[in-house]
Amino acid sequence: MVYRKDQFVFSGHRPLPAVIRLYKEEDFDGLIDIQRECFPPPFPEELLWSMEQLESHIRHYPEGALCAEVDGELAGSVTSLRIHFQEDDPDHCWEDVTGGGFIHTHVPDGNTLYVVDISVRPAFRRMQIGRLLLHSLYERVVADGMDRLLGGGRMSGYAACAHEAAPDEYIRQVLAGTRQDPVITFMLKSGRTPLRVVADYLEDEESADHAVLMEWRNPFRLTGG
Template sequence: MPERFRVVQSTPDMAHRLAEIQRACFPDLAEGELMRAEHYLSHQKVFPEGQHAVLDEETGQVAASSSDLRMNVDFEHFEHRYMDAVDNNYLTNHNPAGEWLYGADIAVHPEYRGHGLSTLLYNARHDLIRRLGLKGHVAGAMPKGYHLHPDLSIEEYVQKVVAGELRDPVLSVQLKRGYQVHGIIPDYLEDPSCGHYGVFIVWHNPEVSQ
């Protein structure tokens, strides 16, 4: 029922609900890495057009959200820690002249999964990239299914996901949206479900020469 949901720019009155969604979506994430209301307020201040929320028009409730910032990317030296990339969740390192959009967060409340809300958010992100003339979107994907395969190295696991031999609840979805794996990031964040790894993924804006 896509007509039931609408993507809007997030606003200060949503901050506490956004923090609730974050906590519900990432129960394994370290406490210090979870976004709180103060972080969402900072996002809206430093880069308001990069902050999206999905409203349930029937209830007026916020059901999902995404947070992004602009930056320049050195693809030869892509390894980094998540908290460094997002300036400890405040996004105050946002570069207004940055050529790439960096995905700091995307979260759909568990009660709203299965309605295509993440698709709405990714479409909004890609529309923003086209509107701003950016080169594309990058993010550190969380391979949330990796802990189920202790017999595999992270490289083997990601290769199997890319080949379609395994399905990862996060990475597989992003690959279907046109993202490509650029590399693997050790010690990306504190989440045992993904072995603390991140997978650096890239979506290229087809309207801009790379």
């Protein structure tokens, strides 16, 4: 499988050449460095990608393992797998659906492309790299005739105001524009819509372990609820 998308991104008013492509073994050191920049201490080192996990990604589902280069420098990555999903499925946690990040839970004919992780180096975050990576996954959904892209968005601002609002109310406030949440707002701007709040999705102090399942529906496949 080959995938490569060339375009330009902007640093201020300066256009820079960018490439979205499949990541490969020689990228692994750089991908781990990206995670270190995105999740500095006190984030546990053992929760960053390992060489074994990255190797498992490209072995189980290379088409869903993408990285971004800007002017020849690795700037970000996104990892995904395919699952079977229906909207009335019971809630799940990140650990179970991703096989602890090894994605051996990948289902080759799954109807849904599930986002495992997206990371963009801080120095590149004003260049729309995260949005480019997600849009590349949308293209994969369409190309392979899947129903949707799905993933859990950390409610990264929730813990700070949990005493003021229940999780569902917090999301209603984000959707009403009276609150901003860095992760959820980014996903909304990237075309994704919320399905429901999930408790105990991922051990994460900032979100009080809460996430929102957010999807992008294939416009050529799904037309209703």
